Amino acid sequence: MATPAQWIEGARPRTLPAAISPVLVGTGAAAYVDGFVWWKALLALGVALALQIGVNYANDYSDGIRGTDENRVGPLRLVGSKVASPGQVKTAAFTCFGIGAALGIVLAATTTWWLLVAGAASLLGAWFYTGGKRPYGYRALGEVSVFLFFGLVAVLGTTYAQAETITWPAVAGAVSVGSIACALLVANNLRDIPTDSVTGKRTLAVVLGAPRSRQLYAALVILAFVLAAVSVIATPWTLLAFIAAPLAIKSIRVVLSDAVGPALIPVLKGTGQTELLYAVGLAVGLALGG
Template structure:
């Protein structure tokens, strides 16, 4: 334990474990799904609030699961370049982190039962699947993230499931606009994971973690990142050209100035400096979500 961490309070240690900087990624999908519901005159406050809390809890639970399971599998070594992991640093025991994870997922499930009461058994099934996937990302006999499946599951659960699920518990159905809007949200949040895996590529390769970044190599991973960003900004244009939403959805393009520095980072940086790129990609996903939501709403009132 370093001098910088040995005097931390229990609250600050748990805050480190929860990784609050990752939470904007959990907020974006709910913002978009709720904005779509508002625009379609289907807004419902309590289901929207419950969806937001569930999304945040799932993200926190996933962070705790990654912290403890990566430690147990010996994947967190001294060469780690990502943010501090509390289990590896000895700030919390594996048992404490597992208990915290259980409490967080139990709270998510409790709120999920309310959403299931509102939206039916499909919502409950999706919620349980999300919890299982969050644990199975680094835990269990076949950890998804270790076998190159991380991006697939992040896209599914942070894109279509989160956005369309948020819309569904308010409207009772899923509109074409909500479905299309879920795609760029999922792409951008997946891009956050790509930066994470690109940063950890050398260490993951050494420890046998077969992420997509390890499989594609540095240049292929850069291409994956660029493709996800390009696809994200293409979707609002498609929505407009197909008449799914008004041209106001192109407000999402106002987040383009955030893109060029990120592209430059991916092209030139390696290791720990990419932590700032990861945070920047998370900010981009949130700003894009807010601007897309605002554009959809403006199209409804103009």
């Protein structure tokens, strides 16, 4: 029986910035057009957190029953380390999905029912990332999913739920946050290339190889800051996103230094912190510029 501390670790708290950041940027973009609605922002945050934790448990379950986590380097996996049964972890995943769905229905009911389409797609994407007979996360499509759901859908959905409109700064923010979220997954999969290659998990990092994956990580992070600089056309306050630049540079240096295995674990933390700090700066900048 897993302890509460192990369940918390299994939820992978270091990945939560990927859920919080797009809601912050989407809310900042709503404030930019004077559309901020605090309770809708909180609902969107609840949906994002529930889905992020749910997908973490779902990945734990699916990877665990396939045996791909038995020799994993990194945070605790509940099924792979046998501290919780597959059934318990699967139940935890679907409980989180249920909470996210309930909050999403409330948000859609007070905005537009079209949000349910995005919500349903997000739930299916969360489960079939590593679940089902043909998981797309094993076919080098994980980064595409992360960019779509934790970038475009999360940011633009949050903005539209509050302001009921989409602006180009919101789109730029969605692409930038999605890029850093992708970089986080690239770093994670770069660390796991040796074990994923053996178990047949064809992530994008396995397909590209370590050198190109390192270059892709750097390019994705840099792209986010380029977009923040371009967004000064809307308001110069978007330069506040550059408060995350020192953290980003530190992580890029580690990745490009040919670090492997456990040496890449701090990069996951650093990239998560970069994304969150970037989102705070960009959200505040958009709100101030509105």
